[in-house]
Amino acid sequence: MSTALDLSLRDQAAAIAAGEVDAAELLEASLERIEQRNPAINAVVETFPERSREMLAAAPPGPLHGVPVVVKDEWPLPWRAQRFGAAELMRPTAPGESGPYRALRDAGAVVVGVGNMHELGAGSTGNVSVYGPCRNPWDTERCPGGSSSGPASAVAARLVAGAVGADGLGSVRFPAAYCGLTGLKPTFGRSAMEGHHMAPVTDLIVSGPLCADAADCRLLGSVLYGEELAAGDASGLRIGVVRDPVSEDVTEEVREACEGAIEALREETGGEVREIVLPDLIPATLAAILLINAEGLAGTTPQQFNELHPDLSPLARAVLKYRLLLPAPALVQADRLRTLMRRRLAELFEQVDAIAWPTVPAPAPPLDPAMVELPSGAHGADQANVRGAALANLTGIPSISFPVGLSAEGLPLALQLQAAWGRDELLLDAAEAFERASDRRWVDSKPPLAEAEPTEA
Amino acid sequence: MEASDRSDDFIPAGLASLGVEADETELAMIAAVHGVFWPPIQGLLALDLGDVEPERNPDLSQAPR
Numbered sequence: 001m002s003t004a005l006d007l008s009l010r011d012q013a014a015a016i017a018a019g020e021v022d023a024a025e026l027l028e029a030s031l032e033r034i035e036q037r038n039p040a041i042n043a044v045v046e047t048f049p050e051r052s053r054e055m056l057a058a059a060p061p062g063p064l065h066g067v068p069v070v071v072k073d074e075w076p077l078p079w080r081a082q083r084f085g086a087a088e089l090m091r092p093t094a095p096g097e098s099g100p101y102r103a104l105r106d107a108g109a110v111v112v113g114v115g116n117m118h119e120l121g122a123g124s125t126g127n128v129s130v131y132g133p134c135r136n137p138w139d140t141e142r143c144p145g146g147s148s149s150g151p152a153s154a155v156a157a158r159l160v161a162g163a164v165g166a167d168g169l170g171s172v173r174f175p176a177a178y179c180g181l182t183g184l185k186p187t188f189g190r191s192a193m194e195g196h197h198m199a200p201v202t203d204l205i206v207s208g209p210l211c212a213d214a215a216d217c218r219l220l221g222s223v224l225y226g227e228e229l230a231a232g233d234a235s236g237l238r239i240g241v242v243r244d245p246v247s248e249d250v251t252e253e254v255r256e257a258c259e260g261a262i263e264a265l266r267e268e269t270g271g272e273v274r275e276i277v278l279p280d281l282i283p284a285t286l287a288a289i290l291l292i293n294a295e296g297l298a299g300t301t302p303q304q305f306n307e308l309h310p311d312l313s314p315l316a317r318a319v320l321k322y323r324l325l326l327p328a329p330a331l332v333q334a335d336r337l338r339t340l341m342r343r344r345l346a347e348l349f350e351q352v353d354a355i356a357w358p359t360v361p362a363p364a365p366p367l368d369p370a371m372v373e374l375p376s377g378a379h380g381a382d383q384a385n386v387r388g389a390a391l392a393n394l395t396g397i398p399s400i401s402f403p404v405g406l407s408a409e410g411l412p413l414a415l416q417l418q419a420a421w422g423r424d425e426l427l428l429d430a431a432e433a434f435e436r437a438s439d440r441r442w443v444d445s446k447p448p449l450a451e452a453e454p455t456e457a
Numbered sequence: 458m459e460a461s462d463r464s465d466d467f468i469p470a471g472l473a474s475l476g477v478e479a480d481e482t483e484l485a486m487i488a489a490v491h492g493v494f495w496p497p498i499q500g501l502l503a504l505d506l507g508d509v510e511p512e513r514n515p516d517l518s519q520a521p522r
Contacts, residue, residue: 189518203517283504286497302475318486321479322494325471325487330498336506339521346520383493396517421519 005029006450009067009161009216016066023066023110027056030068030112034159037449040140043153044070044113045131051079056110064223065108070115070154070163073131074147075100075207076195077111084197085117085129085147087311090300090320091197098195100164100207100224107223115150115163117171119316123147124174124360124385125370128313133367136178137449138411142364143381145175151210152179158450161211162220166196168205168292170359170389173401173416176210177359180403180412180445182431183210184217185389187421188396191224201298204288204393213443214402214431221424234429237271239417240352242278246387249376250361257405257413258358261434265356268437269430276348276355281391284341287334288390293323294331342395349420354430356417359401360385363411392418400427402434403442412442467491 004012004021015021031049038044052068059065075098076082082093097105104111116134118126126149127133134149136142137157144153148165152175155163165172167185176183191207193199209220222229239262241247250258266273302324308317348355361384362372370381392399397418405413415434419426435443468487472479479487512521 187518189516203515280504282497283501286494286501289494290498290501302477305475305477314482314486315490317483318490321472321477321483322487322490324475324477325468325491327498327502330501333501333504333506336509336511337501337504339512339515340506340509342512342515342521349520396519421517 003029005033006158007161008213009211010219012067012161013064013219023056026066027052027068027110027112030160034113037157037159040449041135041137041144041153041157042132043116043134043150043157044159045073045116045150046080047113048079052110052112055105059108059110060106062106062108063219064104066110067162068110068112068160069104070113070151070160071100071111072115072148072151072163072165073117074121074166074196075164077101080114082197083130084121085119085131086316087130088309089197090304093197096195099192101195103192103223103226104164109223112160113154115148115154117149118146119313121147121166121168121171122316122319124170124382125365126175127367127370130311135367136364137447138180138364140449141367142411143178143367143370145178145364147171148175148210152176152181152183155179155181155210155212156447156450158446162216163210164220164224165208165210166205167208167393168202169288169386169393172208172210173359173389173399174385176401177414178364178412180442180447181210181212182214182217182400182402182443184208184221184424184427185392185399186221186225186424187398190424191221192226198295201295204292204295213435214428218428229425229428232425232429234269234426234433237265237269237354237430237433238352239266239271239273240276240348240355241273242355242357243275244281246281247357249374250358251374253407254358254361254363254413258356258415261404261415262356264437265430265434268433274352276352278344278348280337280341282387284337284394285387285390287337288394289386290326290331290334291338291394293326297323338394341391345395345397353426354417354419356415357388359388359414359416361388363407363409363413388416397421398424398427400431402431403445404434405442406445
């Protein structure tokens with residue numbers, strides 16, 4: 001028997017609004033399901049049933065009235081400071097009303113739990129966290145993707161139908177890809193960021209929705225943006241495809257799935273596919289990494305690096321200290337390359353509406369070691385993944401990842417589309433067009449964990 | 458310049474100049490991080506971007522002006 005918890009985010013909201021589902025029962029069912037399924041995936045690191053019930057009792061009418069959601073451990077809540085998946089953040093945090101919290105509260109949503117995340121947001125796998133590794137519901141011995149690991153794993157396991165993540169170098173899109181979800185990285189500045197500990201200094205990080213499909217991302221995204229992401233028409237979509245060593249360095253099944261999806265999208269929209277040239281993607285990736293690491297130095301003093309929490313992972317300690325050694329000429333060069341890539345993209349988006357390439361070059365790797373085997377050899381998943389995602393953060397453009405297939409091992413495969421600044425809605429339209437073209441086969445696929453005995457609601 | 462030849466000096470000396478301590482294990486880990494970052498940093502530094510006029514206070518929510 002299907003339950004309200006297994007409905008889409010929009011259908012949960014509609015059913016509550018229509019009086020067909022009791023929001024209090026839905027909240028209790030979500031809490032119960034977290035108890036049942038979460039031990040296998042460690043997606044939700046904290047629940048606060050009384051706070052959630054209070055939030056529901058005070059929930060105003062709104063587009064998400066009574067709908068339970070999970071929020072990444074990157075956003076403060078009035079009763080809980082974010083921990084950023086780490087033993088320490090190197091900057092003070094406190095409970096408070098973050099922008100995403102306010103947006104959710106004002107939309108009537110109920111925060112039912114906090115989602116796990118990769119330590120310090122510094123990984124694409126989700127297998128390192130102060131709370132222990134998060135796991136992928138499609139295969140609990142594999143990475144869920146990061147850094148928004150818990151939000152993605154929670155939605156994939158249908159603990160909730162929507163979750164809020166954050167994306168600084170792909171951290172919404174990687175877990176969306178690994179967990180078979182749709183994840184939207186908004187145009188910089190469009191979605192709520194207040195209260196994030198990096199908000200005053202970052203040019204790269206944004207909040208973003210993780211949901212099963214594009215329509216749910218549109219709904220949750222509209223809440224986070226504070227404006228309706230109106231549905232439009234992706235007819236005549238001009239899709240740009242880059243052929244370079246990075247975009248070609250993917251597994252055969254990723255290549256086939258993404259090429260098939262691009263062709264299906266072209267056919268569905270009556271559009272066209274053009275090969276485009278976008279040089280310097282590898283240095284642009286590094287530029288984004290350097291800039292976000294430099295942002296991380298803001299407000300710190302060298303003395304703090306002598307007092308790092310002993311429970312930080314050895315790699316986190318090393319990266320934090322290495323930040324101090326980044327050469328200034330490289331940061332200057334990174335800034336110039338950002339300008340160049342922004343200008344190149346502005347010209348490209350005169351010729352095409354969206355740029356398509358695989359979100360990640362291989363499906364979810366094992367938790368340990370998180371390595372992927374590509375045509376160029378074996379790589380750490382972080383190094384392989386970031387090449388496909390950092391451009392959007394470096395330049396500010398929006399990007400979306402959506403599922404386009406399953407690997408031979410039954411793991412999700414994903415395509416990423418990127419569009420010009422402010423064309424977030426077009427990305428949702430395009431993702432919906434692909435859903436139509438594929439008869440919703442991939443967005444309606446569920447991992448084995450989500451097919452387990454349902455909780456009554 | 459072979460970065461790895463100098464990294465044994467560069468890393469502890471750089472940290473020490475800032476008054477930051479690191480034990481042998483940390484230094485080894487930082488050296489590993491350096492080994493990953495340094496080749497692409499050299500590639501970035503080698504790019505000829507002299508003709509690129511940087512945006513002043515770029516608004517990343519919009520296309521460049």
